Amino acid sequence: MNETIILQSVITCPGCGYKKKETMPTDACQYFYRCEECKVILKPLAGDCCVFCSYGTVKCPPIQMSKPCCT
Structure with a gap:
């Protein structure tokens, strides 16, 4: 399956x-x-992996792909 990842x-x-x-x-x-x-x-913020997950309109690419991020 080809997933589209939003980078902006x-x-x-x-x-x-x-x-x-x-x-x-x-x-x-x-x-x-x-x-x-x-x-x-x-x-x-507590529980988030990066600033995009906390303050962005779109979660970071690893989270979009349901993968671990920065562990």
Whole structure:
């Protein structure tokens, strides 16, 4: 079965509300993300593997494929 993986996600900063479309890495988790607007460093929420799973509109590629992520 050929699954389509979405690589674009819009991250929303929980501090200032700034949104930016980003391309997710397919070979690593992104644990830190710096907001371009307020400069705060985002980290994943408890139970999430990366910033895209916590603050993005789309979960990271490994989670989309139901695979372990960054373990």
